[in-house]
Amino acid sequence: MESIDIFIGEHVLRISSASSAVMSLFSRTFPTVIRCGSFDFEPAIAVHLDEGYGSPFVDYNVGKQQTDTGTVRYARTDYIIETDEDCKQVAIKFHDELALKHAFMHLYSLYIVRSGWGLLIHSSCVTDNCGGHMFTGRSGAGKSTAAALSESESRGIIADEATILRIRPDEVTVFHSPFRSEIQTAAPLEPGQWRLSSIHLLHQAEQHRRMPIARSEGLIRLMDKVFFWNPSTDDTKAIIGLLRQTVHLVPLYDLYFRKDPYFWELISS
């Protein structure tokens, strides 16, 4: 049995498998994940991995099933997650690398929503001296492009596909995200966190322009950006409560941008 401890957000996850090939695949799938230097941390979630499940990805439909032993199973064609009620003891069986990545996003999103800790948002996120700035929008709006254009000596990319938000009554904080699409920045040695200063809904345009969005409008437009699968009524209420807190604390903007880094003059001014 092999195991490693990793940080996601401010949570320690203990990843284990009977197969060293599975552990290698995990490392390849999440090259930017932060590893704990020692086993002194008490893990929030223990995840056991196994390969050889199902068939390649077909669609995002996830079935949910309560078992006789009190666990819950979430099954897609290419992965199955079996977890206790609190998502603390988890077994994942997966088909391939894509399935492993999606299963982990699914699990982490479940855990942070159910614990009221925060949300996983389909977006990129860039940090500067003022904190974190999130970029989201429709598919193809330029989330990864905006992040790639932003990288400089004074700015860093902490997410290019899924931003991790911790939502508290007085502050929204963002963390380095291992859930990447294209931009695999080097893994930091220590977990960092930044206050979320702004949220931008992206639109590609000829000229740079930024317009404030009302909180109510922002809440509605962020709803379909939350990574979550088959929410129950209570999950939906929890997600809306967390989004409401977010739009209350963080200003939102429509950002019209062309493919150069000068849109930062609007953000930093």
Added chain:
Amino acid sequence: MTLYIRKPGCEAIELDGETMILNPDGLTITRLSPVASYCWSLLCETHSADSLSNAVRSHYEEAGQTVEQDISLFLHDLMECGLIAAVEK
């Protein structure tokens, strides 16, 4: 006569003076105008279209000629969104 009442589970969210209704089963959020928000507040108890129209006329002095038509449309929209239930009496 048809009476209307809020469905259980629907929650009102206030943001910057604007009211939105969350239907967690249908995964929808519906934004309400101030008059619609007033009507929603009344629908914690059963009301007919006529009693809602009368309440709006009493509450808003400037209410126009189209109140009955507006209330009918409002109730139709809330039924479509699954936010209220109709009871025949």
